Amino acid sequence: MQKTILSGNEAFARAAYEAGVTVASAYPGTPSTEILENITQYERIDASWAPNEKVALEVGIGASIGGARTIVTMKHVGVNVAADPLFTFSYTGVRGGMVLVVADDPEMHSSQDEQDSRHYARFAKVPMFEPADSQEALDFTRLAFEVSEQFDAPIMVRSTTRISHSKSIVELGEPLMELPETGLVRDPSKFVMLPGNARIRHPLVEKRLEEMSEWACTQGFNRIEAGDGKLGIITSGVAYQYAREVFPDADILKLGLVYPLPKQMIRDFAARFDTLYVIEELDPFIEEQVKAMGINVIGKEKVPICGELSPGRLRQAFDLNPPNLPPIKEDLPPRPPNMCPGCPHRGVFHALNRLKAYVTGDIGCYTLGFMPPLSAMDTCICMGASIGNATGLSKVLNEEDRKKVVAVIGDSTFLHTGINGLMDMVYNKSTATVLILDNSTTGMTGRQDNPSTGFTLDGQLADQVDLEALCRALGVKHVETVDPAQMDTTRKVIKEAMERPEVSVVITRRPCVLIKHENVVEDLPPLYVKTDKCVACKACLTIGCPAIEWETGKDGSKGNCKVDRLLCNGCQVCMQLCKFDAFGVCDD
Amino acid sequence: MTDNNVTNILMAGVGGQGTLLASEILSEVLMQAGYDVKKAEVHGMAQRGGSVVSHVRFGKKVFSSIIPEGEVDVLFGFELLETYRYLPLVKELGAVVVNNLKIAPPSVALGKRDYPTDVAAKLKELVANVHVVDGLQLAEQAGNSRTVNTVLLGALSNTLEPTHEQWIAAIKSLVPERFLDVNLKAFELGRQVC
Numbered sequence: 001m002q003k004t005i006l007s008g009n010e011a012f013a014r015a016a017y018e019a020g021v022t023v024a025s026a027y028p029g030t031p032s033t034e035i036l037e038n039i040t041q042y043e044r045i046d047a048s049w050a051p052n053e054k055v056a057l058e059v060g061i062g063a064s065i066g067g068a069r070t071i072v073t074m075k076h077v078g079v080n081v082a083a084d085p086l087f088t089f090s091y092t093g094v095r096g097g098m099v100l101v102v103a104d105d106p107e108m109h110s111s112q113d114e115q116d117s118r119h120y121a122r123f124a125k126v127p128m129f130e131p132a133d134s135q136e137a138l139d140f141t142r143l144a145f146e147v148s149e150q151f152d153a154p155i156m157v158r159s160t161t162r163i164s165h166s167k168s169i170v171e172l173g174e175p176l177m178e179l180p181e182t183g184l185v186r187d188p189s190k191f192v193m194l195p196g197n198a199r200i201r202h203p204l205v206e207k208r209l210e211e212m213s214e215w216a217c218t219q220g221f222n223r224i225e226a227g228d229g230k231l232g233i234i235t236s237g238v239a240y241q242y243a244r245e246v247f248p249d250a251d252i253l254k255l256g257l258v259y260p261l262p263k264q265m266i267r268d269f270a271a272r273f274d275t276l277y278v279i280e281e282l283d284p285f286i287e288e289q290v291k292a293m294g295i296n297v298i299g300k301e302k303v304p305i306c307g308e309l310s311p312g313r314l315r316q317a318f319d320l321n322p323p324n325l326p327p328i329k330e331d332l333p334p335r336p337p338n339m340c341p342g343c344p345h346r347g348v349f350h351a352l353n354r355l356k357a358y359v360t361g362d363i364g365c366y367t368l369g370f371m372p373p374l375s376a377m378d379t380c381i382c383m384g385a386s387i388g389n390a391t392g393l394s395k396v397l398n399e400e401d402r403k404k405v406v407a408v409i410g411d412s413t414f415l416h417t418g419i420n421g422l423m424d425m426v427y428n429k430s431t432a433t434v435l436i437l438d439n440s441t442t443g444m445t446g447r448q449d450n451p452s453t454g455f456t457l458d459g460q461l462a463d464q465v466d467l468e469a470l471c472r473a474l475g476v477k478h479v480e481t482v483d484p485a486q487m488d489t490t491r492k493v494i495k496e497a498m499e500r501p502e503v504s505v506v507i508t509r510r511p512c513v514l515i516k517h518e519n520v521v522e523d524l525p526p527l528y529v530k531t532d533k534c535v536a537c538k539a540c541l542t543i544g545c546p547a548i549e550w551e552t553g554k555d556g557s558k559g560n561c562k563v564d565r566l567l568c569n570g571c572q573v574c575m576q577l578c579k580f581d582a583f584g585v586c587d588d
Numbered sequence: 589m590t591d592n593n594v595t596n597i598l599m600a601g602v603g604g605q606g607t608l609l610a611s612e613i614l615s616e617v618l619m620q621a622g623y624d625v626k627k628a629e630v631h632g633m634a635q636r637g638g639s640v641v642s643h644v645r646f647g648k649k650v651f652s653s654i655i656p657e658g659e660v661d662v663l664f665g666f667e668l669l670e671t672y673r674y675l676p677l678v679k680e681l682g683a684v685v686v687n688n689l690k691i692a693p694p695s696v697a698l699g700k701r702d703y704p705t706d707v708a709a710k711l712k713e714l715v716a717n718v719h720v721v722d723g724l725q726l727a728e729q730a731g732n733s734r735t736v737n738t739v740l741l742g743a744l745s746n747t748l749e750p751t752h753e754q755w756i757a758a759i760k761s762l763v764p765e766r767f768l769d770v771n772l773k774a775f776e777l778g779r780q781v782c
Contacts, residue, residue, distance in 0.1 A: 003619070005615050005616060005619050005625060005627075109630045110630075133626075133653075161630065162628055162653060162654065165628065165629055165630060166626060166627060166628040166629075166653035167612075167615055167625075167626065167627040167628075167653075168624075168625065168626045168627075168650075168653065169619055169624060169625060238653075241651040241652045241653070242651075242652050242654075244651040244652075245651045245652045245656065310652070310654045310656070310657075311652045311654065311656035312656045312657035312658075315656070323656070323657050323658025323659070323679075327676065328672065328673075328675060328676060328714075330704055332669065332672065332673050332704060333669070333693045333695045333696055333701040333702075333703070333704075334639075334693065334695070335602065335637075335638055335639040335669070335670065335693040335694075336638055336693075336694065337603065337636035337637055337638035338636055338637045338638070338694055339636070340636065340637070365636070368636065371694070372694075372698075373698060444636075538699070541697075541698050541699070544694060544698070546637055546694070546697065548697065549692050549696075549697040550697060550698060550699030552699065559699075566733070
């Protein structure tokens, strides 16, 4: 069989193809995004971006009811949005096999919290696999479709950043040649979850979990790796790799199915050891269930509950030979992420900073508006929360403070869950201002399309949501659109909106400089600083553009700003801030 | 146990410099040479000009895709400050291959912090085996300033087992056709450096 190097996300995509999936739906979110982006290469799969995770799952459920094998993918916080249909889908069960891949983000490399999705599996009573490398990502996911149909249950597969974005060698399997038959089958007692039917389904859900727990004791995905018999470890997922690295001689019970647990297998394994550890990332999910079985294990007393594990952190937790690290005595300047040169959001945040707005923020590239020197974001909770937050905040403020409240939200995020907040704002007569920062893409996750961009996941033309008309249809009377690269106009329009004692929406529209589609972003010449005119006032530095750097003066000279012409993309926002005409446009 | 037969390469740079492609090519060539290979990196925020690291580990059997602290055999740096930042992870007899390039982080660009001085000299003070490569100059010589990553791979290639042919094959399989010639030239220029 063909050997290749795949990331976990590429392996999940391959598994969907091999398993005969024909429908895939998702909302992008790091670290899950590349699963769907890789699925588009398999032509027999209808893959699409949904406006949010709840819709993605509902699409998946519909396809499963129609008999197709279906995959839905999202990041951990996306499950919060999708939780409503998930819990009931657990009751109905499936027709075509259905797998929900959830990518957790221990360490919050690019997330607002660290929630452990294994709790959702238990909470929703949905079985969950957890692979430990790309090969298992492929094997377990492919198997999950069979298990889904065998046990009449949706199946979750949990990834983490280190599985999704790590690459390892994978042997590919043969794709299923004959696809499951699709068509309408009426079965309201199974698929209409009104109380009378749901009451009948609940005991079946419980029975299913018991049966799976027994079945899982004899399946290859749960395995014991023999060691020298002195120390036992129960582990799963990427934590298994760290456990093997740090405890090469231990006996290891590696769980591939983390919910439900193979109870008898755990009892038999535990009986052989005086010292038994559970090594798992984030919460004591396995540990607490094993302890509830009356088995004494050591887990979170030693292994950190917060943050990502690593071989180094495990060693530290168990006081094993810490490495002698050569100290660097210098305090090095950090290098946080930053909005790109030419980013259309920069002008907006500069205006908000100058207007002293109290900004309720949201999830996207524009969350970086929090960073100095723009420093124009005061809250950030979750996707879509900015608008509701603004409503709530302005409810409790006096008239003067109320005017300062501005919600910022991106085009994709507005369509994700922001729209509901705006509906409420109009309905309940809020006075806050909403800025929709429309950069014509879903920027932060890597420039994915959404219902307002005019393109589908595979780059085909699509009908575009008209954001202005949509806001008006919700009842917003004041909807204005500005180009955020026009600094004065942007500031003036935002100021007027803030003064108005009614809901106002300002759409700041200019495409992301990294946009994927051709002929969208103008190719403009870079700028330069006329050093004789620069008076070192540093006004241009207040926009925090990575292309502008302060050059300290030597031997008592004043110093000046300079532009890195390789980085500058000619947006001219800095030029508008300079009162001394010190910026010129390169004409070569 | 695994310490003895796994080699660890840590790539450090700034988002947008092409560390990702370089680590892809490196992993591919190592797999072709018959090793077990694992590679880890973080996406998302790192694409927005932030600090980027990519871990590549190879040997007979690799478990963790993350390199344990203090076990980096080769620190492969695309930018001086970022290389310096991750120096504490290098093992005592490790090596550093570093691109002689400064990219100012935001606090430095704003004039609030200083970029550390004489980074290359400090690296040499702390680690015996340091190669400083003028990546940008060689990339421009190859014909495209964006091939710095391939120049650096060339510099690294001499210290590893895969053959010249295996490297060329890996580059051919991962670099888009229209950039292939300039990247092959960049690789050869890098290969002559160390």
